Amino acid sequence: MRIALLGGTGDIGQGLALRWAYDTNHEVIIGSRDPEKARTKAEEYETELDSRGVDRSINGFENAMAADRANVVVLAVPPYHVSDTVESIADRLDDETTLVSPAVGMKSDESGLHYHKPGAGSVTAVAAEAAPEDVPVVGAFHNLSADRLANLDVQFDVDTLVVGDDADAKETVAALAEGIDGLRALDAGPIENAxxxxxxxxxxxxxxxxxxxxxxxxxxxx
Amino acid sequence: MRIALLGGTGDIGQGLALRWAYDTNHEVIIGSRDPEKARTKAEEYETELDSRGVDRSINGFENAMAADRANVVVLAVPPYHVSDTVESIADRLDDETTLVSPAVGMKSDESGLHYHKPGAGSVTAVAAEAAPEDVPVVGAFHNLSADRLANLDVQFDVDTLVVGDDADAKETVAALAEGIDGLRALDAGPIENAxxxxxxxxxxxxxxxxxxxxxxxxxxxx
Structure with a gap:
């Protein structure tokens, strides 16, 4: 499977890229608005994996180029960039591509962080509204610590919740999740439950x- | 400690009553709008405990009478009765009483259940708004399965999250929670985070x- 991580230079993108490259045989592609940044980060990830005796080739591209090459496209971008990002890659997607939304809108006050529910109902729903009609969207990987993901010395034993309206796309994403050691995917229902x-x-x-x-x-x- | 479970004849009330009576030495009082129903249920719980070799006295009263006798009052009522229930017992409460809110507003559609956020921000905030100013309110026991609680054959290994603005009241409730075997209390911050x-x-x-x-x-x- 070819996985493109758009926003793959950020925290959660880095964590997922490293874990998939380390724990599975899936091809990992890093996407960014800036292709040079994507290439630099991809090389950093290769170096990190090499230092652990894992020889993997990770390539970096501008987002649309990265999406063009992938079976699964992860929108590892801030919630307010989800819609724009989907629109910028829309003509590279088809019904063979699965879009994955891990972003969460939050606001903070002195008490802590709070869920900031978008008008569409969830960030996953924002992605689904922006996506071409035949492209399935799945929400997953929301509640994983980016730091834990990116630190390959840390053994996982956590769950991630998967939501989506297309059963096959959900199964694909659940299988990708469970390819990461110690990560279990649970079905939380349709996007309405995101x-x-x-x-x-x-x-x-x-x-x-x-x-x-x-x-x-x-x-x-x- | 004396714990009054208002709505102690319902599912979550029954579960908490049985667990506290079975696992701790706290005195458990059942409250209901109908004192006869409270007494009948209290006897049922005594019988259930007796069948397991535990000889405990559980009494049932009308809600205000139950609250009057308690150090901790649990509002184990549906979310739309929280405000009324607090008002109906307000003159029995003082700064030595802790009110506990386990209720959650939900609505369902064909996809599943959804959080129905009250205008006050949370059901815990509804309880706090209805309570006399000097009476601390703590949110806890929201996410426990009533069936698992009420079945004393089931060994727990779960967390409950505690929210509140009064540190002492939160500690009291966390200690009550941890009196139940296999239940761990975690602090989720102030009521703003409920x-x-x-x-x-x-x-x-x-x-x-x-x-x-x-x-x-x-x-x-x-």
Whole structure:
């Protein structure tokens, strides 16, 4: 499988890129608005993997070029760039491509972080509204700590919740998630249920803030 | 400690009553708008405990009478009765009483359950607005499966999230929570952070619906 991480130079993009390159045989492509930045970061990830004895080729491209080459395109961009980013790559997508939305809108006050629900109902729904009609959109990887993901010394034992209206696309993304060691994918239903999934992200950040000894908090359901 | 469970004849009230009576030495009082119903249920709980070799006295009263006798009053009523219930017991409360809000507003559609955020920001905030100014309000026990709680054969290993603006009251409630075997209390911050905590309840119900073999889903953070 070819996975393009748009915004793959940011925290969550870096974490997913490293984990997929380290734990699986999927081809990982880094996308950015700036192709030079994408290439530089891709080389950094290669160096990090090489230092762990893993010889992987990771390429960097401008977002549309990265999306063009991929079966799965992860929108690892800030929530307010999701719509723009989807529009900028729309003509590179088709019904064989799955779009993945991990972004969460949050606002902060002195108490902590709060879920900032977009008018569309969720960031996943924003992505689905921006996407061409035949391109399936799946929400996933919202509640993973970018720091834990990017640190390959850390062993995972957490869940990620997957939402989407296309069963095949959801299965593809769940399988990609479970390719990462110690990560389990759970089905949280259609995109209509994405807000409750995205709300977990400010919650885990608040828990890390208010409980001594808890950092980069993850969640498991049982 | 004396704990009054208002709405203690309902599902979550029953579960908390049985667990506290079974796992701790706290005195458990059942409250209901109908004192006869409260007494009948209290006797049922005594019988259930007796069948497990635990000889505990549980009394039932009308809500205001139950609250009058308690150090901690749990508002185990539906979300739309929280405000009324607090007002109906307000003259029995003082700064030595802690009010606990476990209720969550939800609405359902064909996709699943969704968090229904009250105008006040959360049900916990609704309780705090209705409470006399000197009575501390703590949100807790939102995301526990009533069925798992009420079945004393089930061993817990889940977290509950505690929110509140009064540190002492929060500590009291966290200690009560941790008196239940296998239940861990985590601090999620002030009442301002309650919406993200309450949102976990529809999420765990959706997860139970969409994943084979998962029932009465609980959550653990790490």
């Amino acid at each position: 807000a409750e999934v995205e709300s977990v992200t400010p919650l885990v950040i608040n828990i890390a803030r208010y409980n001594d000894g808890m950092h980069d908090v993850g969640v498991k359901f049982s | 919406a993200e905590v309450e949102s976990v309840t529809p999420l765990v119900i959706n997860i139970a619906r969409y994943n084979d073999g998962m029932h009465d889903v609980g959550v653990k953070f790490s």
